[in-house]
Amino acid sequence: MSGDSYYFGDNVTMHGGTGNTGMVKNAAPTAMDPQLRAAVEALTAQLRDLRTQVPPPAAQTIDESLPVLAPDAVVQPQARTRALMAVAGVAATAGALGAPVVEAVNGILQLLGAR
Numbered sequence: 001m002s003g004d005s006y007y008f009g010d011n012v013t014m015h016g017g018t019g020n021t022g023m024v025k026n027a028a029p030t031a032m033d034p035q036l037r038a039a040v041e042a043l044t045a046q047l048r049d050l051r052t053q054v055p056p057p058a059a060q061t062i063d064e065s066l067p068v069l070a071p072d073a074v075v076q077p078q079a080r081t082r083a084l085m086a087v088a089g090v091a092a093t094a095g096a097l098g099a100p101v102v103e104a105v106n107g108i109l110q111l112l113g114a115r
Contacts, residue, residue: 036111037071043104044069047087050094050101058090081114 032040044066051062065083068075088105091098 032071033111036108039104039108039111040069040071043087043101043108046101046104050091050098053097054090054094058093061086061090077112077114081109081112084108084114 047062047066047069051059054062065087067073068079068083069087073080084105088102091101091105094101
């Protein structure tokens with residue numbers, strides 16, 4: 001078994017002063033709260049509907065945000081918050097059409113403790 005490597009927890013690999021890979025997080029992602037998961041799934045459905053009714057630049061913002069908002073996405077909390085804020089901005093410019101999306105985003109931000 002000589003030479004076998006087993007990593008538990010965080011792992012940092014340094015190669016002199018160059019080629020450093022940074023910290024490898026070997027922790028499993030935590031499961032999303034069921035209430036939060038349901039809210040995110042509802043939001044993504046609303047966003048897919050809204051996407052068909054907004055101009056192309058706004059649709060592109062939604063397209064870029066959906067993978068980050070996916071319930072199973074492994075992303076930093078800040079990235080998810082930024083995506084939520086981006087789609088809320090798109091929804092706000094859509095007027096009454098986007099009001100349910102803005103409301104859903106506010107609810108998710110509250111669940112995340114970001115509001």
